[in-house]
Amino acid sequence: MDYKDLADLIFPNAKDISYYEEKYPERNLPEGAIVSRFAPSPTGFVHIGGLYQALVAREATKRTGGIFFLRVEDTDQKREVENGVTGIVNSLQDFDMAPDEGMITETEEIGNYGPYKQSLRKDIYQAYAKYLLAQGKAYPCFCTSEEVEEIRKKQETAKVRPGYYGIWAKCRNFTIEEAAEKIKNGEKCIIRFKSHGKEYNKIKHHDIIKGNVNFPENDQDIVIIKADGLPTYHFAHAVDDHLMRTTHVIRSDEWLSSVPLHLQLFYELGFKAPKYAHIAPIMKNDNGNKRKLSKRKDPEAAVNYYKEEGIPPLAVKEYLLNIANSNFENWRRANPDKSIDEFDFQLNKMSVSGALFDMVKLLDIGKTVISKMSAEEVYEKALEWAKEYDKELVEMLENKEYSLKVLGIERGNKKPRKDISKWSEVKNNIIYMYDDKFLNTDISYDYAKINDKEEINKILKLYIEEYFDIDHDKETWFNKIKDLAEKTGYAREVKEYKKEPEKWPGHVGDISTVIRVALTGRQNTPDMYEIMQVLGKESVIKRLEKARS
């Protein structure tokens, strides 16, 4: 009896690996094309760090004529969540980052290198496990989890490195016959990789992001096939990324220390190892300590948060890209209208350590992104958001023609307004422009400097009766307000007032403020002339009358 017989005994039905090698040939892509992937577990909502990884992987492939695919790593059924794949697919969709290959719904996929869901690739993993077994590079292990735990405890008291390796790896020393005997007796086994690494040997590895790193060789006999017949991450990674012809493995840097193991696996399997790029995670400041954004503690860790808040996906992507390649923002300034896919993204320019998440900066980018949109676009996007999250906004936006005018105020010029950073701010930004909201609610007017009721009434009365005409052009319109200021004893020009402030009780600006507050209930608004034009004569008068009463 030899290793091959033992392999046949354990996996009698597994195919020869040549079958898969032929089925998934090298990809025919242009020179230098990068094939990379996003490979999440369907364990709940997508984390912002996951989106970040996906973005980086996607951008890395984009201009090389490569492939960005989505592989679902569902080998741990315990952690699996219902409709997990759908959640992932939809999140990528929301950010306009649909993969070139891989899962496209809970069960469907596109591409020739599938299945892209690991639980469906059981046969493949077993074929490769059998292949290792047949060469004596893997062996069945009959230890129960209790036994493994016991070994760990012994190692702890002996103060040696924990793990299943060397003298501690008791199943590795069974003879083929002994192992076969146990299997024939129906003993349950898992499959372990038989490592020939030595801890005292150092290996040099070059990571695209982290640079040169030195590690001890792996000497752990890690499990490759679990009791349920599914592979562990390590083994699935090697098999899948080989068969899917991944050129660049872009993943979170928590995997960095597994590189020696992975390299060893690729080598023993006879695969060409991919290049690795380990991304530093996005962090959060927690009482002076940096920690990863946590699903439990931080709402902003979930990508759905951004959708709910109405932060434009493009803003999120630009922010993330900014963290990834800090020259992005310079590029963006020079190319304000180009697609981010035209940016020359470089993996090796990524920061080695994790950035603290900065919501303020994200929202600033949101402002800029929205300020570049047309009124029509703002309208559509805000409405789309509102349909899901804000019924009142939907009602307001029902009058499309009017809403477009409202949203169009000071929009489209070379210095557009930047007052909306996310869709959830829209309502508060424009609600006073809607008569049915404004006229029917109690407004607490605060006129700032002028607060004498009589005075205010006088100003408003005069304005309505003698100075306001909706048909005036802007210059005439404002001259009329200046006239009104003069008439009521205020300085006509702010500059003159500032020269001799004791001469007047105030200036045109104060008169404007009275009108503005009466008109909108607010001291700060966009251009008042435009507001009046949008409101129309009737509404302006109604509003001013309302303020007087």
Next chain:
RNA sequence: GGCCCCGUGGUCAAGCGGUUAAGACAUCGCCCUUUCACGGCGGAGACAUGGGUUCGAUUCCCGUCGGGGUCACCA
């Protein structure tokens, strides 16, 4: 604890042997302006620390301190 990685203003970060140590966000002031936003100008604000190496270290080496990661039949 072992192993690995990292340490430039509040944050993201250029620079990597000789620089007035960029830029962005935030902050403060001024200007523009009927308010706000935008925009313009300016201010404050940093090379963790101790030793080397060197004519010269933010840049190179070592220690210290600080931060992060990893040591599963989880990914």
